[in-house]
Amino acid sequence: MAETPQATVTFGVLNETSEHESRVALTPDIVTRLRKAGVACLLESGAGAASQYVDDDYIKVGATIASADEVIAQSDVLGFVDRPGEDVIAKAKPGTWIIGMLGSFTDADYVASLEKAGMVGVAIEKLPRQLSSAQSMDEMTSQNSVMGYKAALVAANAYGSFLPMMTTAAGTIRPAKVLILGAGIAGLQAIGTARRLGAVVTAYDVRPASRGEVESLGAKFLDLGLDFSAGQGEGGYARALTPEEQAAQQAAVDEKAAGFDIVITTAKVPGRKPPVLLTKAGVDGLKRGAVIVDCAASDLGGNVEGSKVGTQVTDGGVTIIGAPYLASEVSNTASNLLSRNVADILAHFVRDGRLSIDVNEELDDALIVAGRPASSQAQA
Known part of the structure; x- marks a missing residue:
């Protein structure tokens, strides 16, 4: 049996539990994988508790439990579900690598603060997911998949009737009609889950390639009578529509949405304001009790x-649930997937027993957004 290599890199994870966050950036099974790669794992006590992982689970597989200050001081790399606050950055030693969703598309000041503090910032949102080598690192894909699944369950729970058709002695109840706007990773999971719950599902996306994916799941593709044939953007995301295209899309969706009981929207453009797919007129056109x-x-x-984080009910009796934190509500599974993403990014940079960057490596060039060393090899 091969011996576990001596650890040369220390990976630290803090407790990020908050009102909206229950996930953890490292699960016990990933501790075992990282140890085999020569990475020692250090966790703040209680970091995994909200995801149903207690400290003993980590200790049994060789991780060390410590205080938050000890984790920050002793780690070569810190991994996050989101990103560290100013207090963590101030305590971390220069040269510490930070892996997380750093908001590099919209928050240049934050990235600059990492660089000023001497950190090496690895921004997961910049991952070029079209690369096959990056698929297992893509946190946005894994977490959006969980989000889409949970979105269908949240909608079903809020809807005041059955989703499937039911035939009873008192009569037949028709199935709910569900409209999914945005057929990316989250949208496809929402389609599949709503279909399994028995709803009649229709979906729409501006990307031409999405029609086949929607129909392969047994859903109907919503025909708006519009042609956004260039709707595919970089990295597999939908591109931002022009103002004229947005207006045409909104008017058509508003009109079509009136026939549905549940609408789930999942369209995001990384680093930008989400596109408005359903206007106030569209919301007002939905029947009372719609979700x-x-x-x-x-x-x-x-x-x-007009949507905002949380639940609101319009004067017309339509329930609007702003739910960006749905992946956190499936924290055990979401953490399993996310920790694999973070660990695979970390393992990619552990070369010859040290943390290093290859300036000729496409993946390295895309991910490193702050504190990039001038030389091609950078040891933590």
Whole structure:
């Protein structure tokens, strides 16, 4: 049996539990994988508790449990579900690598603060997911998959009737009609889950390639009578539409949405304000008791005009649920997937027993956004 190599890199994870966050950036099974790669794991006590992993689970597989200050001080790399706050950056030693969703598309000041503090910032949102070598590292794909699944369950729970058709002695109840706007990773999972719950599902996306994916899951593709044939953007994401295209799309969706009981919106453009897919007129056109789940709701807005994080009910009796934190509500599975993403990014940079960057490596060039060393080899 091969011996586990002596650890040369220390990977630290902090407790990020908050009102909206239950995930952890490292699960016990990934500790075992990283140890085999020569990476020692250090966790703040209680970091995995909200995801159903207690400290003993980590200790049994060789991780060390410590205080937050000890984790920060002793780690060569810190991994995050989201990103560290100013207090963590201030305590971390220069040269510490930070892996997380750093907001590099929209928050240049934050990236600059990492560089000023001497950190090496590895931004997961910049991952070029079209590369086959990067698929297992793609946190956005794994977490959006969980989000889409949960969105269908949240909608079903809020809807005041059955989703499947039911035939009873008292009569037959028709199936719910569900509209999914945005047929990316989250949208496809929402389609599959709503279909398994027995709903009649229709979906729409501006990307031409999405029609086949929607129909392969047994859903109908919503025909708006519009042609956005150049709707595919870089990296597999939908591109941002022009103002004229957005207006045409909104008007058509508003008109079509009136016939549905549940609307789930999942369209995000990384680093930008989410596109408005359903306007106030569209919301007002829905029948009383209809439910909207807006997975893109955020401080920047959402896919539904007027949506905000949380639940609101319109004067017309339509429930709008702004739900950007759905992956955290499936924290055990979401953490399993996310920790694999973070660990695979870390393992990619552990070369010859040290942390290093190859300036000629496409993946390295895309991910490193702050504190990039001038030389081609950088040891932590």
